[in-house]
Amino acid sequence: GENVEQHPSTLSVQEGDSAVIKCTYSDSASNYFPWYKQELGKGPQLIIDIRSNVGEKKDQRIAVTLNKTAKHFSLHITETQPEDSAVYFCAASRGGNAGKSTFGDGTTLTVKP
């Protein structure tokens, strides 16, 4: 089955700095890679996703890059703000609704004001 590894487990940055979280996956058939943000006591919320037919996707301060050859993908947050502080999870799955998602172990991001 799929195995997703996520690093680092904790990340602390100063407000305004950039934050990068990396994930690797093992199943070369995986083709959907979402990132979720989970605030304390709440369910995860999708913040950005990427499919295997593109290498990079950007949405304002958030970007995701995918290297299919190396089987890794990364989340980039620029100009971090205190409200970006949360736990971030990456995931990988095969296409469509039939695929089961495998989650990374999460990264606790703290943005210091």
Place this chain on the structure above:
Amino acid sequence: GAVVSQHPSWVICKSGTSVKIECRSLDFQATTMFWYRQFPKQSLMLMATSNEGSKATYEQGVEKDKFLINHASLTLSTLTVTSAHPEDSSFYICSARDSGANTGELFFGEGSRLTVL
């Protein structure tokens, strides 16, 4: 965006009682929903896949008689924790996929905090 509603958001019960948690897709149909358990500072642990109109598929190590799942309609799945004990205390989360979209995107509920005394 698609919304998944989970209820209750928190519940406290006595040991030995059963607790039901509901997961509803509010603006889309979901033939498949997922139930997770999350311990503090840990990732989501998939418990089972809930299939509309058929039996749920449980992950290895999850007791199906302990965690009863019913997916009777295209917008509602329920998780019942039977004869709950303190070790069942946890954060339970559901997610759903839009059957009409087939994108693989998961929409999560807000989670339910269960505390068993």
